[in-house]
Amino acid sequence: MTHCNQPPTLYVVVPCYNEQEVLPLSSDAFRVQVQAMISAGKVGSASRVLFVDDGSTDGTWELVERLAQEDPLFEGIALSRNRGHQNALLAGLMDCRDRCDIAISIDADGQDDPAAMEDMVDAYARGCEVVYGVRSDRKTDTAFKRSSARGFYRLMERMDVETVYDHADYRLMSSRALDALAQFEEVNLFLRGMVPLVGFTSTSVSYERRARLAGTSHYPLSKMMGLAIDGITSFSVKPMRLVGCFGLVASLLGIIGIIWALVCVAIGQTVSGWASVIVVVSFFGGAQMLSLGVVGEYVGKTYLESKRRPRYVVSNRTK
Numbered sequence: 520m521t522h523c524n525q526p527p528t529l530y531v532v533v534p535c536y537n538e539q540e541v542l543p544l545s546s547d548a549f550r551v552q553v554q555a556m557i558s559a560g561k562v563g564s565a566s567r568v569l570f571v572d573d574g575s576t577d578g579t580w581e582l583v584e585r586l587a588q589e590d591p592l593f594e595g596i597a598l599s600r601n602r603g604h605q606n607a608l609l610a611g612l613m614d615c616r617d618r619c620d621i622a623i624s625i626d627a628d629g630q631d632d633p634a635a636m637e638d639m640v641d642a643y644a645r646g647c648e649v650v651y652g653v654r655s656d657r658k659t660d661t662a663f664k665r666s667s668a669r670g671f672y673r674l675m676e677r678m679d680v681e682t683v684y685d686h687a688d689y690r691l692m693s694s695r696a697l698d699a700l701a702q703f704e705e706v707n708l709f710l711r712g713m714v715p716l717v718g719f720t721s722t723s724v725s726y727e728r729r730a731r732l733a734g735t736s737h738y739p740l741s742k743m744m745g746l747a748i749d750g751i752t753s754f755s756v757k758p759m760r761l762v763g764c765f766g767l768v769a770s771l772l773g774i775i776g777i778i779w780a781l782v783c784v785a786i787g788q789t790v791s792g793w794a795s796v797i798v799v800v801s802f803f804g805g806a807q808m809l810s811l812g813v814v815g816e817y818v819g820k821t822y823l824e825s826k827r828r829p830r831y832v833v834s835n836r837t838k
């Protein structure tokens with residue numbers, strides 16, 4: 520925490536993966552916003568924008584180095600390879616937590632309105648240590664993205680994973696909250712689920728989410744589904760319980776089937792039931808595969824966590 524009358528040092532953490540098209544535009548927007556807040560005395564003059572290059576294969580890192588040379592406001596670290604948005608974000612947050620009082624994570628593509636940072640900092644000044652940016656509408660999304668995102672949050676809710684509705688990864692965290700987050704050692708990262716577990720006083724501010732300034736999304740349906748599966752299986756064992764319930768119902772049905780078969784034999788009405796046998800066998804065959812898959816997902820996750828591999832490796836930094 521800062522001394523009462525000194526403005527807090529802010530770090531804006533920006534994960535970037537192949538963002539050479541959009542970075543010149545969005546970095547300008549970040550600069551304008553942070554400088555305005557420094558001038559207004561809302562954040563300290565040591566505040567910075569920290570880019571995390573997530574193993575980009577285009578000119579993103581060269582761009583970050585150039586930005587850092589031109590303006591001391593900009594800093595950058597590079598990961599040794601692409602580790603994905605969540606890991607890159609964590610790398611940035613963990614890197615700056617000793618140097619800042621507050622950190623705001625934001626996407627590199629200009630979709631998140633930088634102006635909301637001011638509301639976040641104000642909320643921090645009022646005593647909130649975690650401030651979630653919640654999008655006010657989804658006008659700029661395609662109908663598909665909109666409905667799949669809604670399905671995602673619904674599913675999370677159903678599976679008892681505590682998330683903030685329509686909050687992605689645009690949020691403010693105090694260094695105290697970051698220190699607490701550092702104690703979460705899991706490898707399967709789903710920050711949206713982890714931050715609510717960190718606790719502390721929190722609130723949300725709403726902002727308008729815009730279309731990407733340039734470039735294309737790195738979150739195709741396959742990655743979104745991956746994130747949803749990670750989010751659920753890393754935070755909830757409900758799917759396993761559902762499998763258990765399903766097994767129970769299936770065995771009850773099986774017992775009824777056996778009784779039915781015995782009754783049929785008793786009345787002398789045997790054979791003729793080929794179709795029903797096939798239906799039952801194939802249904803339970805499929806159900807068993809599905810159940811095994813769910814169990815396997817957790818076993819695999821346990822395996823991955825047990826290796827305790829590093830979640831990212833920083834290979835380079837500006838200056």
Ligand code: UDP
Pocket residue numbers: 533534535536537538573601602603604607608625626627628630735736737738
């Ligand atoms: N990103 C990253 N590593 C990846 C994929 C994405 O650091 O492997 C970054 C990306 O540069 C952007 C943010 O994560 O700053 C969100 O990605 P994107 O805009 O592609 O996703 P969308 O907004 O479409 O969900």
Ligand code: MG
Pocket residue numbers: 626628630731736
């Ligand atoms: Mg985006």
